[in-house]
Every structure is written in C-alpha cells, then in structure tokens.
Amino acid sequence: EVQLVQSGAEVKKPGESLRISCKGSGYNFPNYWINWVRQMPGKGLEWMGRINPSDSYINYSPSFRDHVTISTDKSISTAYLQWSSLKASDTAMYYCARQTSDYYLDSWGQGTLVTVSS
C-alpha cells in the first residue's frame, strides 16, 4: 500500500526556522515526484513546488520560490519542506503528495499543521 506519512503539527514563533517531512512507503520512492501543497485556514489548495527524488531536480511556484526550500533524502524515502524565517502568514496545513508522470497527485500525506504565532 502506498503511504505518505508526514511529521506532526508544529507551533513556532515568527522568525524561527522549521523543517517538516514526508516519508514514502509501499512504492519505489525515487520513481515519483513529491509535491508540496499549502492550504491556509478556510482557503483552497495552492501548489508550492515539487522535487524529483531520483536527481533532486526541483520546480517551485513563483509564489513560494523565495520563501521555502524543498529537498529530499532518497536513502530514507523522505522529502522535506523548510523555512529559514517563518511569518505569521505561513500558518497553514501543508500536504505532500505523490505525482505520477502525467501531472496528477495520486496519493497524499495526512497533512502537517504549522502555526506561527508570537
């Protein structure tokens, strides 16, 4: 069974750094892109970017490129999303999702809630 398991909820202060994770299992991790999707409270889905675990090639949405970093460690089948300096506006649920070669997301993590508040 394909599974993406994300790290737990986080509460941080503005200016702090953070890295959340997404661990894949039940499939050959390097063969599928991992995407990150943001959902702010009460709002819709926003595509943030994706990484190819086989070669670490990354595409970022222009809206997120300068504020987050996507990375992966294929040896442990894990992808990461990180911030060096959080803002209150980063408060959201963050999902990772597996992407097939045909640009759809066929399996999703359970989500990681990030709360940034002073």
Place this chain on the structure above:
Amino acid sequence: QSALTQPVSVSGSPGQSITISCTGTNSDIGAYNYVSWYRQHPGKAPQLMIYEVTNRPSGLSNRFSGSKSGNTASLTISGLQAEDEGDYYCSSYTNSSPLLFGGGTKLTVL
C-alpha cells in the same frame, strides 16, 4: 499565475446530477489533457477523483465522470449521495507550471 476558475458552491438533492466547471485558458486546460479533480472532506487530505480529464482511479464509483471542452473542464456526479459532500478542486498542467489548482467548489447535498 491566477487559479483556475470554479464556482464557489453548488448543491443538489440526493439522486440528482450536478456538474462543477473549471475554466482556464489556452495555456493550461485548453492546451493539455492533464486535468485532474480532487475531493476534500472536512479535516481530511484531498483525494484524487479524476485524472487526465476523464479517467477514474481504480475502485472509484462510476457516478463520477470528467470531460473537457475548449478551456473548460467539468466534473459530473450522478446519483448524488450524502457522502459526496465536500470541497472539490480541479487542477491542470500549464505551460509555465507543472500544476495549477482551481479555487475550489463546495458541494452541498440538500
């Protein structure tokens, strides 16, 4: 890049059919057959419902169907059931981004 355009809400009674539209441009929906649809129940992760415009994932009810005409894709749900309630999102590949979501549509079963 602006989100694909979806109606904010749609509703229908049990047993009826409803259609949710998703309008883009000739740089995304109009240019590629990489439209997918996702359903999200409250507090849950999204779930893939339709991919490549018309295809259903294995095990998904055939009450769900997808189509496309020009720059607009559509999701039709027939024989509406209470469990179909939720938020529905379309997405498409675009010529400047691998993925672009619609704003989402809240489906209410009356």
